[in-house]
Amino acid sequence: MAEKKALLQVKHLKQYFKNGRQLTKAVDDVSFDIYEGETFGLVGESGSGKTTTGRSILQLYHPTSGEIIFDGKDVAKMKSRSDQLAFRRQAQMIFQDPYASLNPRMTVEDIIAEGLDIHGLVKNKEERRQRVEELLETVGLNKNHASRFPHEFSGGQRQRIGIARALAVKPKFIVADEPISALDVSIQAQVVNLMIDLQKEKGLTYLFIAHDLSMVKFISDRIGVMHFGKLLEVGPADDVYDRPLHDYTKSLISAVPIPDPEIERNRHRISYDAREEFDGKKRTMHEIRPGHFVRCSDDEVAHYEAIAQSYE
Amino acid sequence: MPERILDVKNLKIDFHTYAGEVKAIRDVSFHLNQGETLAIVGESGSGKSVTTRSIIGLLAKNAKVMGGEINFHGQNLLDLSEKEWQKIRGNEIAMIFQDPMTSLDPTMKIGQQIAEPLIKHKGVSKKEAWAKALEMMKAVGIPNAEERINQYPHQFSGGMRQRIVIAIALICEPEILLADEPTTALDVTVQAEILDLMKDLQKRVKTSIIFITHDLGVVAGMADRVAVMYAGEFLEYGTVDDIFYNPQHPYTWGLINSMPTLESQKLEAIPGTPPDLLDPPKGDPFAPRNAYAMKIDIERKPPFFKLSDTHYAATWLLAPGAPKVEPPAEIQRRWAKFKAMQ
Numbered sequence: 001m002a003e004k005k006a007l008l009q010v011k012h013l014k015q016y017f018k019n020g021r022q023l024t025k026a027v028d029d030v031s032f033d034i035y036e037g038e039t040f041g042l043v044g045e046s047g048s049g050k051t052t053t054g055r056s057i058l059q060l061y062h063p064t065s066g067e068i069i070f071d072g073k074d075v076a077k078m079k080s081r082s083d084q085l086a087f088r089r090q091a092q093m094i095f096q097d098p099y100a101s102l103n104p105r106m107t108v109e110d111i112i113a114e115g116l117d118i119h120g121l122v123k124n125k126e127e128r129r130q131r132v133e134e135l136l137e138t139v140g141l142n143k144n145h146a147s148r149f150p151h152e153f154s155g156g157q158r159q160r161i162g163i164a165r166a167l168a169v170k171p172k173f174i175v176a177d178e179p180i181s182a183l184d185v186s187i188q189a190q191v192v193n194l195m196i197d198l199q200k201e202k203g204l205t206y207l208f209i210a211h212d213l214s215m216v217k218f219i220s221d222r223i224g225v226m227h228f229g230k231l232l233e234v235g236p237a238d239d240v241y242d243r244p245l246h247d248y249t250k251s252l253i254s255a256v257p258i259p260d261p262e263i264e265r266n267r268h269r270i271s272y273d274a275r276e277e278f279d280g281k282k283r284t285m286h287e288i289r290p291g292h293f294v295r296c297s298d299d300e301v302a303h304y305e306a307i308a309q310s311y312e
Numbered sequence: 313m314p315e316r317i318l319d320v321k322n323l324k325i326d327f328h329t330y331a332g333e334v335k336a337i338r339d340v341s342f343h344l345n346q347g348e349t350l351a352i353v354g355e356s357g358s359g360k361s362v363t364t365r366s367i368i369g370l371l372a373k374n375a376k377v378m379g380g381e382i383n384f385h386g387q388n389l390l391d392l393s394e395k396e397w398q399k400i401r402g403n404e405i406a407m408i409f410q411d412p413m414t415s416l417d418p419t420m421k422i423g424q425q426i427a428e429p430l431i432k433h434k435g436v437s438k439k440e441a442w443a444k445a446l447e448m449m450k451a452v453g454i455p456n457a458e459e460r461i462n463q464y465p466h467q468f469s470g471g472m473r474q475r476i477v478i479a480i481a482l483i484c485e486p487e488i489l490l491a492d493e494p495t496t497a498l499d500v501t502v503q504a505e506i507l508d509l510m511k512d513l514q515k516r517v518k519t520s521i522i523f524i525t526h527d528l529g530v531v532a533g534m535a536d537r538v539a540v541m542y543a544g545e546f547l548e549y550g551t552v553d554d555i556f557y558n559p560q561h562p563y564t565w566g567l568i569n570s571m572p573t574l575e576s577q578k579l580e581a582i583p584g585t586p587p588d589l590l591d592p593p594k595g596d597p598f599a600p601r602n603a604y605a606m607k608i609d610i611e612r613k614p615p616f617f618k619l620s621d622t623h624y625a626a627t628w629l630l631a632p633g634a635p636k637v638e639p640p641a642e643i644q645r646r647w648a649k650f651k652a653m654q
Binding site for chain 1: 355356425443465470499500501502503504507508526527528529530532533543552557566567570571572578579580581582583585
């Protein structure tokens with residue numbers, strides 16, 4: 001594990017929003033690393049701050065405090081336009097809604113090539129066209145589709161266009177915010193497989209944000225669980241899913257429906273009382289097993305170690 | 313034999329569009345037994361929502377029923393006038409919609425919205441209806457019901473709103489409840505609560521449920537029987553164990569196989585996309601995406617082959633003399649389990 005290089009380090013990220021007099025702490029002191037070439041899955045319910053975290057990392061918001069270090073550089077301290085452009089080229093995003101995230105008035109070619117134009121990556125029209133056709137083939141679309149408009153495509157095909165757009169500028173890192181939740185089951189598998197193939201081929205690093213735990217477990221190397229703007233548990237995907245430490249993670253896993261009637265008939269749901277998060281105790285991340293962290297206070301460490309023991 | 317409360321026979325529905333006639337429902341027959349939950353699974357555009365909407369008389373204006381019957385208490389629902397529908401809708405047959413954000417009236421107190429069907433259908437006085445509404449709010453698990461009965465929809469979270477929608481649907485104790493993706497818009501933990509609530513209320517009110525979803529996990533937990541729908545047709549139906557442990561149609565295999573399991577290294581996606589129903593395929597509608605398709609699948613539509621008294625599947629693979637094929641490993645694992653269960 002030690003020789004793995006952290007491509008992205010999120011340190012004490014806070015993202016607050018002012019809403020009139022009310023202060024919403026959407027992301028509150030979240031820290032994690034994403035290693036080069038891995039998929040980090042971020043799960044949580046709506047309102048947990050998982051999407052905000054992804055957007056703050058890409059500087060789509062200005063974080064209230066905390067550091068985001070990408071490839072050794074603090075993203076917030078990049079002052080020159082060229083540094084900022086370089087960061088935005090290397091870190092791309094795939095959005096949740098394939099219907100809202102493509103401009104309906106632009107052709108597929110213009111959508112995919114927009115990044116190429118901004119970053120000056122192609123010299124002439126011929127090269128631009130060629131690159132777009134390559135990208136369409138990479139994501140499994142017909143290269144003749146370049147002159148069409150988004151409304152001519154199905155949801156799964158649109159999501160492929162979104163992926164092609166993200167890939168156009170040859171990024172290292174992609175934030176995928178619920179990329180499959182708007183798609184049908186049979187199409188979800190197609191898009192997930194495409195993302196896995198592309199990762200292997202191009203050595204991409206993913207931050208995969210989703211609420212579907214079974215899919216996150218499948219695609220991720222490591223998983224982080226968020227609730228009320230805080231990161232409660234981080235660890236290797238199998239550890240978090242099969243040997244969860246935090247009560248909230250347990251409740252989340254126990255609620256995932258499994259396509260097997262016998263398992264469903266014997267399901268025991270674990271309920272979670274969120275009040276313990278608000279008892280005023282100071283909590284930080286503690287490493288309970290190698291690489292498996294849980295957010296707890298110093299006097300709770302023993303409790304979690306006992307839970308970890310019980311899985312042995 | 314359980315009593316059949318609803319009997320749908322050879323239903324055919326077209327949609328008139330600028331591009332032509334979309335054949336959305338193509339000869340669908342099924343029934344609903346007293347007190348059971350029938351799940352209809354399928355992808356978007358498979359016609360599952362249109363089927364349920366036809367059962368509650370809420371088809372879009374450009375929809376045209378081309379044939380068939382929906383029999384409920386000795387009358388064909390397709391013959392009803394709008395006036396007659398208003399006596400049944402919300403009373404004997406009720407519906408829960410997918411999106412709790414848009415299916416409530418934002419300008420009405422929720423107490424009023426829950427009480428309205430009682431006043432309208434049962435001739436209950438306002439005061440009594442209000443009291444019943446309060447009772448119902450408690451039954452669906454809304455805390456501080458006395459206070460919240462006077463609040464408006466925007467003051468509730470998504471999960472609470474869906475509870476309100478369920479309260480409205482069940483207040484008249486309907487014989488049939490249609491639930492169209494009732495938990496798709498909700499978080500998993502809230503979804504689990506709502507599903508438990510529906511099961512609980514079903515026992516109490518003794519309603520029969522048609523449950524529409526694309527989530528096989530939800531189906532496994534909710535359904536007594538399952539129908540698999542694709543391109544406006546049923547391809548396979550049976551008890552929940554029949555479908556999950558002894559699936560026969562390659563499309564059902566594909567659906568089950570495209571979900572991640574504990575052992576899967578790569579997801580088995582179904583290639584391609586569903587057919588265009590402007591010009592529906594002649595044979596098995598799944599044939600173009602089906603790795604197991606034979607020549608006859610493209611040419612002739614398979615009839616339903618009977619596997620047991622409860623289990624039917626429309627695939628030529630079940631015809632006498634059809635070649636034996638080897639289904640995906642996950643399906644073979646399930647078949648073995650089914651054999652062991654017998």
